[in-house]
Amino acid sequence: MKAAPFAYVRPATLDDVLAELAGGDGKVLAGGQSLVPVLAMRLGRPGTLVDITAVPALASATVEKDGYRVGAAVRQRAVEHDPAARAVPLIGMAMPFVGHRELRSRGTVCGSLAHADPAAELPAVACCLDARVELAGPAGRRTVPATEFVTGAMSTAAGPEDLVVSVTFPAAAAGEGYGFAEIARRHGDFALAGVVTRVRVGPGGAVTDARLTGFGVSDRPVTRDVTGLFDAGETEHDLRPATAALAEEVVDTGGDTHGSTGYRRRLFGVLAARELSRGLRRARDRRETA
DSSP: OOOOOOEEEOOSSHHHHHHHHTTSOEEEESSOTTHHHHHHTTSOOOSEEEEOTTOGGGSOEEEETTEEEEETTOBHHHHHTOGGGGGSHHHHHHGGGSSOHHHHHHOBHHHHHHHTOTTOHHHHHHHHHTOEEEEEETTEEEEEEHHHHEEETTEESOOTTOEEEEEEEOOOOTTEEEEEEEEOSSTTSOOSEEEEEEEEEOTTSOEEEEEEEEESSSSSOEEEEOGGGGGGOSSHHHHHHHHHHHHHHHOOOOOBTTBOHHHHHHHHHHHHHHHHHHHHHHHHHHHHHO
C-alpha cells in the first residue's frame, strides 16, 4: 500500500516545530523507522509530517550534571558509538538488540520511546533507570518519569500537540550493576520476553536497592522494586523461586503463535534470576574498582 496524501515541513527551530504541531493534525518525523510503515499501511493518516531533523537544539547527546541527555533527533547508532554514553552502561548493553544496524542508523532513541512498543528495549531501559522524558507543547515544557510516560501499548503521556524534546538517563553510580537479556525469534526482532535489572550495593557489599523491568510481557514495560528477592539468597539458583512467582504477577500478555503466556512466564523467571545475579556481581565489581 501507499501512504495517504500528507504535507511535509522541515522547520529549523523548536518554536516552529510546535507551531506546526498545533491543531493536533501533525505527526513528528525523526528517524521514521516506526512511523513510515504505519503510514504505508494507512494505519495513520496525519495531515502533516513535521520533520525535526533540521532543529540544531534537538540533535545533540551530552553528559550533564543529572545524566546523559539525548535529543529527539539523535540516531540510535550515534548513541551506540558515543563514548559519553558509557556513563550509562545499560544503553551499551541494550543497543545491539535494538533492531538491526541499518535500522539503528536511522532510528532515534526518543522515537523508540514515543512509539512505546511494549516489546522494545529502550523504553524498558528508560523505565528501569527511572529516566526523565522532557516534553514541549502548548502548555510549555514539562518533565515526566519514563515509568509514567509510557501509559500502554503504543500510548504515552505526550499529547497530539506535544514534542518529545529529549530523554535523560541517570549516570551509573559507584556500587551499581546492571543486567540485560531478551529472548527473540531472531536477533533484531522484538522480544518474546526481556528483562532489565539495576542492583545497588552498600559499602559492605549488601544489596540496598534492586529494580527490575520486564518487557514483551505486558502492554507496557513493567517495573518493580525487587530488593526483597535477595532475602532468599544471591545466586541465580537462590533467586529462581522468587522470580518464578514474580513472573505470575508481571507477565499478563496473551499467548500467540510465537509463545504462550506460560512460556513467556518461564522465560521471564529464568532471565530475571540470571540478570539479577549478574547485576549484583557487577555492582560489587564496580564498588571494588571505584
